[in-house]
Amino acid sequence: MTHTAGTFLFSLFFLCLASSVEYVESSQPASLAAEDISTNSNGPKQDSLFDDDPEDLFAEATEEVSLDSPERDVLLSDGPSPAITPITPPTSVITPLAKYTKCIFFPVIEEEEGGDSFDIHISVSDPEKVGEYMTSISLFKRNEFAVKRRFSDFLGLHSKLASKYLHIGYIVPPAPEKSIVGMTKVKVGKEDQSSNEFVEKRRSALERYLMRTVKHPILLKDPDVLQFLESSELPRAVSTQALSSAGLLRMVNKAADAVNKMTIKMNESDAWFEEKQQHFENLDVQLRKLHTSVESLVCHRKELSVNTAQFAKSAAMLGNSEDHTALSRALSQLAEVEEKIDQLHQDQANADFYLFSELLGDYVRLLTAVKGVFDHRMKTWQKWQDSQMLLQKKREAEAKLQFTNKPDKLQQAKDEIKELEGKVQQGERDFEQISKTIRKEVSRFEKERVKDFKTIIIKYLESLVQTQQQLIKYWEAFLPEAKAIS
């Protein structure tokens, strides 16, 4: 099957400076039975990474990870999600890097409890159109890695991480959203500005997504993440394809979970959680509002750029027809100034978008994940309570059985009670664990949030400063021209 349309491969340039880096593989989870985690297999399959199969057109068109979709819901259809205990931190320290290209997102040095700090820079660049079979290139150059990944790979990574970590309270950064319209335009081969913008938007979003993921101390050590960053070939993320059975099952589970959530009434013993939930609710509302306004600004700024360009042309024409020489010249100069200013507005609109608007968009999506972990805590509590109630019932039933002469049934009841007691204990442990994890996560999240907003907003203000400085230059150059009219 051949067709020229294809997907984009993104080059992942993974920089990690260190003398040696050791990553401890995930140990088998101690508590639950070891399930087959073959979906998270480390061995790359040699096939079909670049096949152009008929479903390819919709490969990126799988389930929409929309703003409102409950990210929080565990993607259960991938198989039971084992509780995986976090990997122990790497033993070596990685020194920070100075500069790299194309990454708007500045990583931050993580301070772990053990004093270990490591800094990783990722840049997502060079989107390449892949039509036919292409070999992937891994560059090994002083601990620098470059790998090629497609968009669905990123989604696949997120899907795996979400299924492993969300339900135990870790805030997993959401992946960028799919866009059927945008992607179709690109596939069709349109080389125009809007499809270029789309690709750039996506590239930038993927970069930020990865950076956020690796900034998380737990996620960084996850074998799937490491495989994603390092492996020359990745098994095709099958379960993200549209209309697959996995996809359908996911949708069904989502709906079921939504209904369940509405009926959980939790006795909150810890005011901290209620407080934080309220805080995140409020934050969500305000960020969405701000995001809308900023999106509007981007739109109007782009309009302003277009209209300024048109006015510039018009002024040039006017200057041409003006028969007073000096005035004619001045009008032409005015046209030139306005043309330069229109480019300025265009650049500013990009800064508006890539710095300010995308920051807000990212956080609106992140908050969905945050709300998700709180929901999971509720579910964990519910599970614990359910076990407890069931235990109660069984005990009552057993008590009744005492007075009947059914030794087999009695024994069975005693066995069941034993099992349930274990479950109740586990339930309580799980609940305490997730509560503890969430506290830590929220604290880390808030720290990140503060840093992110401060850093990026300052950068944004600097872009505004630059624009004003340019404006001053342009008008200062024009003023003597205007005065020269006689």
Added chain:
Amino acid sequence: FKLGLDAAPRFIGFINVDLQTDAMLQVDISDALSERDKVKFTVHTKSTLPNFKQNEFSVVRQHEEFIWLHDSFVENEEYAGYIIPPAPPRPDFDASREKLQKLGEGEGSMTKEEFTKMKQELEAEYLAIFKKTVAMHEVFLCRVAAHPVLRKDLNFHVFLEYNQDLSVRGKNKKEKLEDFFKNVVKSADGVLVAGVKDVDDFFEHEKTFLLEYHNRVKDASAKSDRMIRSHKNAADDINRIASSLYTLGTQDSTDLCKFFLKVSELFEKTRKIEARIAADEDLKLADLLKYYLRESQAAKDLLYRRSRALVDYENANKALDKARAKNRDVLQAETSQQLCCHKFEKISESAKQELIDFKTRRVAAFRKNLVELAELELKHAKGNLQLLQGCLGILKGNT
């Protein structure tokens, strides 16, 4: 509402920089009152001319009366050789009024601060439109008063002095229809006349120039309007962003609360500057272009009238030749021809001067406005820069 205009900035600069205060006749609009659907202008005159009963007096006039005065000039054959100052545009508060109404309806859906803020802005917008319409009407009167011939017009004096209602009603349907047909004939003629190459180089050049210039000014005027509107929209967005940041700042429990409040304050200030930029561009650029759109039309009208007179003159010549050939009604034809000749020459003479003056006025007005535009853009950009750098300094110092 009422508007005391003594301190209001004068817009008249852009039509005639040499509008020296003439001791003989000084006209201005000293006050204006905006009522439900009309505006009442107080026209104030100072004059030492003997024609007037007093040296200083005021009357109240409405827009229709200005139009009546303008039309009376246009219809007066004596003034065929002059550029008739263009009539002021009708006061149009519809858009602004609609916005205020919408705001009133949506009052329940926003906070008190938001409502007050928006109301203030809309009122400021209303006021700006109001000031502009006053200026346009004033400009018209000043141009008439500055014109050596038109200032002596009797209707003008009646307009200035007669302190009762002029009972000038708007044109009824029949009259509007007549106007329509007149314009149709004019444009058909215009094509005919424009095609005739003029013997006189000066007028031939002026014709070509004005036709093209008028169209390009029209285009530039429309494009500048669109550009300025986008600018206003962006300023409005920044306003909303400032409000959201303020709310975020008051809600946040982290370090960010001070940060947000500072940035919100910054954007409050910068958006005021952005709004001022849009307003100044409107004044110095858009209004300038609009005015010269109307004046270039008036100049075109003058050329048209001259062409008509030329055609009449040529026809009279032909009629005279015919009469002489047939030796019938020769005297009649002769007088008719002489009249046409005289009319044509009179128009040509004054038209030449008018067109030269038009150019002088135009160049001066553009110069003044472009210089002021550049100066204002610079001032605002520097203001913005200062605010931004100041805020950045504080924010960076704290992090």
